[in-house]
Amino acid sequence: MKDSKDIVKELIQWYKENARDLPWRRTKNPYHIWLSEIMLQQTRVEAVKPYFQRFLQTCPTIEALANTEEDTLLKLWEGLGYYSRVRNLQKAAKTVVDEYGGALPQDYHALRKLKGIGPYTAGAIASIAFSLPYAAVDGNVLRVMSRLTADERDITLASTKGAWEEELSSMMPTGDEGNFTQGLMELGATVCLPNGNPKCEICPVRKYCQAYRKNAVLQFPVKSPKKERTKEYLSVFFLVHRKKIALQKRDGKGLLSGLWQLPNCNQEKALPVALSEWGILSGNIKDMKAQKHIFTHIEWHMSCYFVEVENENKDFLWLSKETVENEYALPSAFKKIWQEGCSLLED
DNA sequence: AATCCGGGGTC
């Protein structure tokens, strides 16, 4: 790549002077780096901050993580999304304990074999924690490099990402591996922003940027459109019996697997039928505010009902507000309904 | 190569 040596040098210099002070940048503990990189997958820095510290208080070491109850881990991950991340994290922790004596292997290919560690995360841990010459290519890096070189290749293609992984690994500066990796991502996160507001006027590598030179920054990166979401229509129930609220564990597979939810069914089913199939003697049904929740590939349109029922069935758990909030992982999709239901409970 | 898997910020 043209001017690559100079670009690397400028970028590292800029990063050293402008790096944000983040909790996981104050440590060289590979486990902490690992945890932060998993939490940061598809997730913004500000969202991760409160979770990172709290998680480490409960799981201060890889061995502690390996031995923590899964429900506890899900509660720690509650609201962060992509819950398979924390299951895979624990699987990997057990592997690290069993096969590596509780310390992460200082080897890219060994890291890559651990559950939940893909090309990006392996590169991030290798370069940041172990000063190994492996690039970490994420969405930020692809955007930065696409603009810097006015690269027309579609960044959603695996081939494009693979090419940048090789190219950037070959550019990796000895002694500044972690700074290079983090500098690229920091530039993407704070300067080379997506959409309409890249801050080219403060960019440390502007003079090398081909897209800037062509006055075409917003034409990069090139990416193919993504598929549209399907809509699902649900009836969701806040069922109450003697101040206890019904909670149901979701299936072990698929969306939000293993988390807890308010009982719900397809909107096509009549409400009294749904309740009777659950063995609930229906009481007074009050309408609650309708809710919409958007996932990556699904939209939930929820009609919501507050129902004071006459009996507790055995398919659900009937729990107090406090118990649920302290111990059960409830996905964000249900949070607003939960809040409204609890306030109705007060009356 | 396509699909599945959360959630929140921004314009």
Add this chain to the structure above:
DNA sequence: GACCCAGGATT
């Protein structure tokens, strides 16, 4: 509403 994101596993 549209777009984006510090991705990886599964098929």
